[in-house]
Amino acid sequence: MKVFVVGANGQTGRQIVAKLVAAGDQVTAGVRKPEEQGVIQDDQVKYVLFDLEWPVAQIAKTIAGNEAIIFAAASTGPHFIRIDLNGAVKTMIAAENSQIKRYLLLSAVGASQPDQTANPYEDFDLAKYYAEQWLMHRTQLDYVILRPIYLTNDAGSGQITLSHSDTTDSPQVSRENLGRVLTALIHHPELSQQAMTISDGQTPIETALKQFK
Numbered sequence: 001m002k003v004f005v006v007g008a009n010g011q012t013g014r015q016i017v018a019k020l021v022a023a024g025d026q027v028t029a030g031v032r033k034p035e036e037q038g039v040i041q042d043d044q045v046k047y048v049l050f051d052l053e054w055p056v057a058q059i060a061k062t063i064a065g066n067e068a069i070i071f072a073a074a075s076t077g078p079h080f081i082r083i084d085l086n087g088a089v090k091t092m093i094a095a096e097n098s099q100i101k102r103y104l105l106l107s108a109v110g111a112s113q114p115d116q117t118a119n120p121y122e123d124f125d126l127a128k129y130y131a132e133q134w135l136m137h138r139t140q141l142d143y144v145i146l147r148p149i150y151l152t153n154d155a156g157s158g159q160i161t162l163s164h165s166d167t168t169d170s171p172q173v174s175r176e177n178l179g180r181v182l183t184a185l186i187h188h189p190e191l192s193q194q195a196m197t198i199s200d201g202q203t204p205i206e207t208a209l210k211q212f213k
């Protein structure tokens with residue numbers, strides 16, 4: 001599948017690109033800095049300049065021709081509204097304007113009930129909450145929202161827990177496991193219009209996805 005990765009040079013973004021390539025997908029990796037193009041050298045990866053500060057039309061032109069979008073960007077600094085909310089929503093509008101149906105959003109576990117979390121990153125959760133709301137209620141996209149708990153750079157165990165609630169088996173999830181799950185979701189079109197909380201766990205990824213209802 002042709003997949004555009006937003007935030008492709010982030011810590012999770014690099015995992016996603018690597019796993020998509022391993023799965024045989026064609027990846028367009030959106031990055032802000034020209035010197036970071038080519039971090040992963042492979043015929044299946046094309047790096048392009050991409051910035052969430054761009055207007056929707058420029059974003060749409062850049063992502064056109066892909067079949068799926070994975071949003072893995074995060075604001076650096078307190079730009080939750082500009083990047084995590086407005087930037088994400090612009091990619092959703094641009095996806096629809098470019099006839100791209102599949103959209104995978106990396107959100108956050110606190111986003112489902114942002115008023116009830118005691119999270120010091122409360123504004124981040126609120127930005128993710130409203131990005132989710134737009135995706136669920138203002139688009140016709142074929143979406144999956146993945147809500148991770150705290151991310152680590154541990155080696156991926158290949159075993160996770162998916163849940164409808166905010167309850168998790170583990171206080172963390174590895175970025176490598178996230179990369180695997182997002183890649184698997186590209187190949188599970190039956191999982192659509194769903195929001196999943198994810199942590200490291202005891203269930204193999206494929207089994208967890210098949211069991212999620």
Ligand SMILES: NC(=O)c1ccc[n+]([C@@H]2O[C@H](COP(=O)([O-])OP(=O)(O)OC[C@H]3O[C@@H](n4cnc5c(N)ncnc54)[C@H](OP(=O)(O)O)[C@@H]3O)[C@@H](O)[C@H]2O)c1
Binds near residue numbers: 011012053071073149
């Ligand atoms: N960290 C956590 O514990 C945690 C918890 C829950 C959810 N999440 C979510 O999980 C995802 C991955 O997180 P991470 O910690 O792996 O990410 P990360 O390493 O911080 O990478 C974030 C990426 O976003 C890119 N970015 C920032 N502003 C941008 C802009 N204006 N236009 C385009 N790209 C931009 C950055 O680009 P540059 O490389 O150019 O700086 C970077 O590559 C994010 O969506 C995050 O919100 C994270």
